[in-house]
Amino acid sequence: MTTILLKTSRALGATLGLSGLLLASSAEAQISTPQPSPKSTVTQRVGLTDVTITYSRPSARGRAVFGDKTLVAYGKRWRTGANATTTIKFSDDVTLEGKKVPAGEYGIYTIPNKAEWLVVLNKSTKQGADVDGFKDDQDVVRIAAKTYKLGNKAETFTINFSDLTPATANVDMQWELTGAKFKIGTEVDAKVMAQIDEKVIKGTAATPNDYAAAAVYYLDNNKDPKQALAWIQKANEKDPKFWNVHTEAKIRMKMKDYKGAATAAEQSKKLALEGKNADYVKMNEDLMLEAKKLTK
Structure with a gap:
């Protein structure tokens, strides 16, 4: 009788242990849903140099995007996308609007205004765009990107490459009815x-x-x-x-x-x-x- 009770107890313990593991596993599993600002990576070979931009893409969803008291306010630093800091990576040394930038990966931050955006490449890719956390002494280059009006509304923020030549390309940023771009030059x-x-x-x-x-x-x-x-x-x-x-x-x-x-x-x-x-x-x-x- 004692032997039977012992075996039963062990079996019950094993069953409870397995149930506990299953419950813990279920509790740890997360439900996957579409992100409101999905991550995107675009890569372009410019001359003989690979350029990769990684960013998250917010959508307007009926909101005013650029201006005063809007989603992206004029004159204030923006992470140039959503979620994590937008990054740009160069496989070789390049120039941005004629200014030299060493090979490497950088955070892209912008300060939009009506006529042009100030584009800032910073050594940190994780510091955030808020004023308190931003470290200006980590800046690599600052350039001006002229704005232009889009012919068709861009509901979702988009970064792409345009105007390719054998040695150059423009990084083109578009959202709502505003576009802004700057030129990458490479040594070929x-x-x-x-x-x-x-x-x-x-x-x-x-x-x-x-x-x-x-x-x-x-x-x-x-x-x-x-x-x-x-x-x-x-x-x-x-x-x-x-x-x-x-x-x-x-x-x-x-x-x-x-x-x-x-x-x-x-x-x-x-x-x-x-x-x-x-x-x-x-x-x-x-x-x-x-x-x-x-x-x-």
Whole structure:
């Protein structure tokens, strides 16, 4: 009898222990609901530099956004979003509106006004936007971002990248009917030239793709056309591709060798026909027509 009671007691204890764990687990579990200001991350390669912005996106929901006694008051520091501090990260050194900023991650704070916003990058990404907690001595750069009126209302605060060039882009902040943007500049030429120097000029194992890339960069950036021609010819020596032969035609046009340009374009067209690429066929025909006109 004692043995039976002991086993029953142990079984009951195990059951109660399991129930306790389940209750504790249920108590710790939280209900997941959509956030009113959801987190967003946008990344853009600008030149050869990766730029990442992480922020939370509040919505207007019928409220006046910018102005006096509004959601975002003029002349007061704003965390440029909601919830945690908005951050921006650069993989390399950049410039913001011409001012140098080292590679790294920073908090973005803004002081909106009607005509422009003051944009502040600060070393701290967690200090908050309130006046008492903000540390001005941690500022990295301060720049002005001109405002403009949006054509369509932006219900939800949005940060994106616009006006991309091979070395620059604008960070564009939009909400309600207001937009404000500032320019990021990156170093491209020095980096590309260092690669060309290492792989093509000093290197001993340059591939046709390396020669072609160097030639295209020289062509697009108005560098020595004779050198560009020498490199594209090396790229085309053993296995000419219609796009590379077309590059040779464009380089020769730039050098005013119209006869040579037409010959290269004719070869590129033939290769493009074999490759069934109508776009390059048309581009070569246009180049040959232009070369013919300039030969006269």
